[in-house]
Amino acid sequence: MSILEKKEIVWAVREEWASNENGFDSEEIIYETMRKLIKDKLTSEKAFENFKLYYISNKEVFTKKIIHELIEDCHQICNADNGKNKSELILLAKLHKLFLGTNIKK
Structure with missing residues (x-):
């Protein structure tokens, strides 16, 4: 993952996904998940595949x-560094x- 891609991820998390809805800090949950994925290589x-299973189990x-x-x-994120490969x-x-x-809820 390039530096530009990492910067795009940080921007997206802060601007699009950070919230404290439902009593939890979504920004920290996203970063913790990413740290674990990187650590586990x-x-x-x-x-x-992990995301797909999560999505199928939590479509609602x-x-x-x-x-x-x-x-x-x-x-x-894919376009951040020389376009998509x-x-x-x-x-x-x-x-x-x-x-x-799958059926998408409005």
């Missing part, structure tokens, strides 16, 4: 707005397929 494919919390913001932020394009396609292949 999880591949992008394995991280996607993924509103149309949240899905739109997730996809938008993923594209911004082949592996990023494949994961983005899988993400689109995951979201479009």
